[in-house]
Amino acid sequence: AQKVTQAQTEISVVEKEDVTLDCVYETRDTTYYLFWYKQPPSGELVFLIRRNSFDEQNEISGRYSWNFQKSTSSFNFTITASQVVDSAVYFCALGLTWGGSQGNLIFGKGTKLSVKP
Amino acid sequence: DGGITQSPKYLFRKEGQNVTLSCEQNLNHDAMYWYRQDPGQGLRLIYYSQIVNDFQKGDIAEGYSVSREKKESFPLTVTSAQKNPTAFYLCASSTGTSGRSTDTQYFGPGTRLTVL
Numbered sequence: 546a547q548k549v550t551q552a553q554t555e556i557s558v559v560e561k562e563d564v565t566l567d568c569v570y571e572t573r574d575t576t577y578y579l580f581w582y583k584q585p586p587s588g589e590l591v592f593l594i595r596r597n598s599f600d601e602q603n604e605i606s607g608r609y610s611w612n613f614q615k616s617t618s619s620f621n622f623t624i625t626a627s628q629v630v631d632s633a634v635y636f637c638a639l640g641l642t643w644g645g646s647q648g649n650l651i652f653g654k655g656t657k658l659s660v661k662p
Numbered sequence: 663d664g665g666i667t668q669s670p671k672y673l674f675r676k677e678g679q680n681v682t683l684s685c686e687q688n689l690n691h692d693a694m695y696w697y698r699q700d701p702g703q704g705l706r707l708i709y710y711s712q713i714v715n716d717f718q719k720g721d722i723a724e725g726y727s728v729s730r731e732k733k734e735s736f737p738l739t740v741t742s743a744q745k746n747p748t749a750f751y752l753c754a755s756s757t758g759t760s761g762r763s764t765d766t767q768y769f770g771p772g773t774r775l776t777v778l
């Protein structure tokens with residue numbers, strides 16, 4: 546079964562705190578892609594990162610970093626020195642290369658992050 | 663500016679009426695998608711299209727219909743057969759004719775549909 550689990554439904558932090566959003570995925574495919582999207586209150590999903598299953602290097606982009614560990618099927622997202630503008634719902638998604646899910650990004654249920662000033 | 667536009671932003675419909683949601687992109691992307699989002703839930707795929715005049719059902723296609731007559735346009739019709747249509751609808755597009763979910767999908771601003 547293909548599945549993405551974001552166990553944290555809501556997280557609340559104070560500005561400048563670091564915060565990690567967890568993502569655990571399930572698939573039997575050896576080739577797949579993982580994504581993170583941000584959904585601010587306006588509703589539009591904003592693409593953050595795309596990662597293929599063969600690239601386990603961690604990635605850093607400004608205050609954002611991602612930790613991909615195939616051994617634990619996790620693709621966690623850390624925001625360093627959080628800001629109020631980071632308040633949003635964050636979605637992790639799994640993209641597969643074959644079968645009935647070819648057109649389908651499999652989304653987790655999202656984690657709502659609230660950053661308070 | 664390149665991007666995806668959806669209209670209207672808010673839509674109200676009476677029970678028993680069909681309604682069409684617009685999605686237009688000027689990114690020159692081949693593949694387009696429609697997702698439904700319910701409160702506290704992730705996105706679920708309704709339909710996707712890899713190329714003009716072709717489209718495939720997603721996980722929850724019942725009660726919906728689409729057309730793809732132009733590359734840049736992928737309208738979604740919510741029919742009266744859709745039992746619970748109140749939701750947030752998101753359109754997306756991606757490069758590549760495969761329509762693979764491994765391509766990065768870029769999303770529009772969404773349409774919030776409410777059935778009265």
